[in-house]
Amino acid sequence: MxxxxxxxxxxxxxxxxxxxxxxxxxxxxxxxxxxxxxxxxxxxxxxxxxxxxxxxxxxxxxxxxxxxxxxxxxRANPKYICYCNDVTEEQIIDAVLNNDAKNMKDIIRLTGAMKNGQCELNNPLGKCCSPVILETLKKALDSK
Ligand SMILES: [Zn+2]
Incomplete structure:
Protein backbone atom coordinates (compact mmCIF):
# COMPACT_ATOMS: atom_id res chain seq x y z
CA MET A 1 0.00 0.00 0.00
CA ARG A 75 -5.35 28.42 -15.51
CA ALA A 76 -3.63 25.98 -17.89
CA ASN A 77 -3.30 27.53 -21.33
CA PRO A 78 -3.08 25.79 -23.70
CA LYS A 79 -4.56 22.64 -22.20
CA TYR A 80 -2.25 19.90 -23.43
CA ILE A 81 -3.71 16.43 -23.34
CA CYS A 82 -0.91 14.55 -25.04
CA TYR A 83 2.33 16.12 -23.82
CA CYS A 84 4.55 13.89 -25.94
CA ASN A 85 3.20 15.38 -29.16
CA ASP A 86 1.86 18.73 -27.93
CA VAL A 87 -1.76 17.87 -28.69
CA THR A 88 -4.28 20.12 -26.95
CA GLU A 89 -7.83 19.58 -25.77
CA GLU A 90 -8.90 22.08 -28.43
CA GLN A 91 -7.30 20.03 -31.24
CA ILE A 92 -9.10 16.88 -30.11
CA ILE A 93 -12.46 18.66 -29.93
CA ASP A 94 -11.79 20.23 -33.34
CA ALA A 95 -11.00 16.79 -34.84
CA VAL A 96 -14.39 15.54 -33.63
CA LEU A 97 -16.50 18.57 -34.53
CA ASN A 98 -14.85 19.60 -37.80
CA ASN A 99 -13.08 16.51 -39.11
CA ASP A 100 -15.57 13.85 -38.12
CA ALA A 101 -13.30 11.87 -35.78
CA LYS A 102 -15.29 9.09 -34.14
CA ASN A 103 -12.76 7.01 -32.23
CA MET A 104 -9.24 6.89 -30.85
CA LYS A 105 -7.82 5.79 -34.19
CA ASP A 106 -9.24 8.90 -35.91
CA ILE A 107 -7.88 11.13 -33.15
CA ILE A 108 -4.42 9.62 -33.44
CA ARG A 109 -4.47 10.00 -37.23
CA LEU A 110 -5.79 13.58 -37.21
CA THR A 111 -3.84 15.05 -34.29
CA GLY A 112 -0.68 12.93 -34.11
CA ALA A 113 -1.41 12.15 -30.45
CA MET A 114 0.22 9.18 -28.71
CA LYS A 115 3.11 8.80 -31.13
CA ASN A 116 6.52 8.04 -29.60
CA GLY A 117 4.89 8.30 -26.20
CA GLN A 118 7.07 8.95 -23.17
CA CYS A 119 4.26 9.85 -20.84
CA GLU A 120 6.18 8.85 -17.73
CA LEU A 121 8.50 11.78 -18.45
CA ASN A 122 6.33 14.30 -20.23
CA ASN A 123 2.90 14.07 -18.62
CA PRO A 124 2.58 15.98 -15.33
CA LEU A 125 0.86 12.93 -13.81
CA GLY A 126 3.69 10.67 -14.94
CA LYS A 127 1.31 8.30 -16.66
CA CYS A 128 -0.21 7.58 -20.04
CA CYS A 129 -2.46 10.25 -21.55
CA SER A 130 -4.79 7.81 -23.36
CA PRO A 131 -7.58 7.74 -20.70
CA VAL A 132 -7.76 11.54 -20.86
CA ILE A 133 -7.82 11.53 -24.67
CA LEU A 134 -10.67 9.03 -24.54
CA GLU A 135 -12.55 11.15 -22.01
CA THR A 136 -12.10 14.28 -24.15
CA LEU A 137 -13.22 12.37 -27.25
CA LYS A 138 -16.39 11.18 -25.48
CA LYS A 139 -17.15 14.68 -24.23
CA ALA A 140 -16.75 16.11 -27.74
CA LEU A 141 -18.92 13.37 -29.30
CA ASP A 142 -21.64 14.00 -26.71
CA SER A 143 -21.62 17.71 -27.48
CA LYS A 144 -22.23 17.14 -31.19
ZN1 LIG B 1 -3.31 21.62 -3.50
Whole structure:
Protein backbone atom coordinates (compact mmCIF):
# COMPACT_ATOMS: atom_id res chain seq x y z
CA MET A 1 0.00 0.00 0.00
CA UNK A 2 1.28 3.42 -0.93
CA UNK A 3 0.73 6.07 1.66
CA UNK A 4 -1.75 8.87 0.82
CA UNK A 5 -0.81 12.41 1.56
CA UNK A 6 -2.63 15.74 1.46
CA UNK A 7 -1.47 18.84 -0.37
CA UNK A 8 0.24 21.26 2.07
CA UNK A 9 -1.75 24.20 0.63
CA UNK A 10 -5.31 23.01 -0.13
CA UNK A 11 -5.27 19.82 2.02
CA UNK A 12 -6.85 17.64 -0.66
CA UNK A 13 -5.50 14.15 -1.09
CA UNK A 14 -3.12 14.02 -4.06
CA UNK A 15 -1.96 11.24 -6.33
CA UNK A 16 1.40 9.54 -6.33
CA UNK A 17 3.69 10.65 -9.10
CA UNK A 18 6.95 9.03 -10.17
CA UNK A 19 10.05 10.88 -9.02
CA UNK A 20 11.33 10.82 -12.61
CA UNK A 21 8.34 12.86 -13.87
CA UNK A 22 8.91 15.54 -11.22
CA UNK A 23 12.60 15.72 -12.13
CA UNK A 24 11.76 16.03 -15.80
CA UNK A 25 9.09 18.74 -15.45
CA UNK A 26 10.41 21.20 -12.87
CA UNK A 27 12.53 24.12 -14.07
CA UNK A 28 16.19 23.43 -14.78
CA UNK A 29 17.58 25.06 -11.63
CA UNK A 30 15.13 23.19 -9.39
CA UNK A 31 16.03 19.71 -10.59
CA UNK A 32 18.69 19.36 -7.91
CA UNK A 33 16.02 19.92 -5.27
CA UNK A 34 14.17 16.77 -6.31
CA UNK A 35 15.32 14.18 -3.78
CA UNK A 36 15.96 10.59 -4.91
CA UNK A 37 14.53 8.71 -1.95
CA UNK A 38 11.53 10.99 -1.42
CA UNK A 39 7.92 10.14 -2.38
CA UNK A 40 6.26 12.78 -4.53
CA UNK A 41 2.59 13.60 -4.99
CA UNK A 42 0.69 15.74 -7.43
CA UNK A 43 -2.15 18.03 -6.29
CA UNK A 44 -5.10 17.46 -8.62
CA UNK A 45 -7.22 20.30 -7.24
CA UNK A 46 -7.81 22.56 -10.28
CA UNK A 47 -7.87 25.69 -8.12
CA UNK A 48 -4.66 25.02 -6.18
CA UNK A 49 -1.29 26.50 -7.21
CA UNK A 50 0.65 23.53 -5.93
CA UNK A 51 1.67 20.95 -8.53
CA UNK A 52 4.09 18.63 -6.71
CA UNK A 53 4.80 18.08 -3.04
CA UNK A 54 6.84 15.57 -1.13
CA UNK A 55 6.18 13.31 1.84
CA UNK A 56 8.41 15.45 4.07
CA UNK A 57 6.57 18.64 3.02
CA UNK A 58 9.87 20.44 2.46
CA UNK A 59 9.79 20.08 -1.27
CA UNK A 60 6.79 21.85 -2.78
CA UNK A 61 6.67 22.90 -6.42
CA UNK A 62 4.07 25.40 -7.63
CA UNK A 63 2.73 25.94 -11.16
CA UNK A 64 5.40 28.60 -11.80
CA UNK A 65 8.10 26.01 -11.01
CA UNK A 66 6.93 23.60 -13.70
CA UNK A 67 7.99 23.87 -17.36
CA UNK A 68 4.62 23.12 -18.94
CA UNK A 69 1.03 24.24 -18.31
CA UNK A 70 -0.61 21.55 -16.17
CA UNK A 71 -3.82 20.53 -17.97
CA UNK A 72 -5.99 19.79 -14.96
CA UNK A 73 -5.30 23.19 -13.37
CA UNK A 74 -7.82 25.91 -14.10
CA ARG A 75 -5.35 28.42 -15.51
CA ALA A 76 -3.63 25.98 -17.89
CA ASN A 77 -3.30 27.53 -21.33
CA PRO A 78 -3.08 25.79 -23.70
CA LYS A 79 -4.56 22.64 -22.20
CA TYR A 80 -2.25 19.90 -23.43
CA ILE A 81 -3.71 16.43 -23.34
CA CYS A 82 -0.91 14.55 -25.04
CA TYR A 83 2.33 16.12 -23.82
CA CYS A 84 4.55 13.89 -25.94
CA ASN A 85 3.20 15.38 -29.16
CA ASP A 86 1.86 18.73 -27.93
CA VAL A 87 -1.76 17.87 -28.69
CA THR A 88 -4.28 20.12 -26.95
CA GLU A 89 -7.83 19.58 -25.77
CA GLU A 90 -8.90 22.08 -28.43
CA GLN A 91 -7.30 20.03 -31.24
CA ILE A 92 -9.10 16.88 -30.11
CA ILE A 93 -12.46 18.66 -29.93
CA ASP A 94 -11.79 20.23 -33.34
CA ALA A 95 -11.00 16.79 -34.84
CA VAL A 96 -14.39 15.54 -33.63
CA LEU A 97 -16.50 18.57 -34.53
CA ASN A 98 -14.85 19.60 -37.80
CA ASN A 99 -13.08 16.51 -39.11
CA ASP A 100 -15.57 13.85 -38.12
CA ALA A 101 -13.30 11.87 -35.78
CA LYS A 102 -15.29 9.09 -34.14
CA ASN A 103 -12.76 7.01 -32.23
CA MET A 104 -9.24 6.89 -30.85
CA LYS A 105 -7.82 5.79 -34.19
CA ASP A 106 -9.24 8.90 -35.91
CA ILE A 107 -7.88 11.13 -33.15
CA ILE A 108 -4.42 9.62 -33.44
CA ARG A 109 -4.47 10.00 -37.23
CA LEU A 110 -5.79 13.58 -37.21
CA THR A 111 -3.84 15.05 -34.29
CA GLY A 112 -0.68 12.93 -34.11
CA ALA A 113 -1.41 12.15 -30.45
CA MET A 114 0.22 9.18 -28.71
CA LYS A 115 3.11 8.80 -31.13
CA ASN A 116 6.52 8.04 -29.60
CA GLY A 117 4.89 8.30 -26.20
CA GLN A 118 7.07 8.95 -23.17
CA CYS A 119 4.26 9.85 -20.84
CA GLU A 120 6.18 8.85 -17.73
CA LEU A 121 8.50 11.78 -18.45
CA ASN A 122 6.33 14.30 -20.23
CA ASN A 123 2.90 14.07 -18.62
CA PRO A 124 2.58 15.98 -15.33
CA LEU A 125 0.86 12.93 -13.81
CA GLY A 126 3.69 10.67 -14.94
CA LYS A 127 1.31 8.30 -16.66
CA CYS A 128 -0.21 7.58 -20.04
CA CYS A 129 -2.46 10.25 -21.55
CA SER A 130 -4.79 7.81 -23.36
CA PRO A 131 -7.58 7.74 -20.70
CA VAL A 132 -7.76 11.54 -20.86
CA ILE A 133 -7.82 11.53 -24.67
CA LEU A 134 -10.67 9.03 -24.54
CA GLU A 135 -12.55 11.15 -22.01
CA THR A 136 -12.10 14.28 -24.15
CA LEU A 137 -13.22 12.37 -27.25
CA LYS A 138 -16.39 11.18 -25.48
CA LYS A 139 -17.15 14.68 -24.23
CA ALA A 140 -16.75 16.11 -27.74
CA LEU A 141 -18.92 13.37 -29.30
CA ASP A 142 -21.64 14.00 -26.71
CA SER A 143 -21.62 17.71 -27.48
CA LYS A 144 -22.23 17.14 -31.19
ZN1 LIG B 1 -3.31 21.62 -3.50
Missing amino acids: VEKKCCPLCHQVGENVPNIAVRHLVLEDLIKKVIDKENYYVCINENCNVVYYSSNNKNTFYEKHVKVPVWFKK
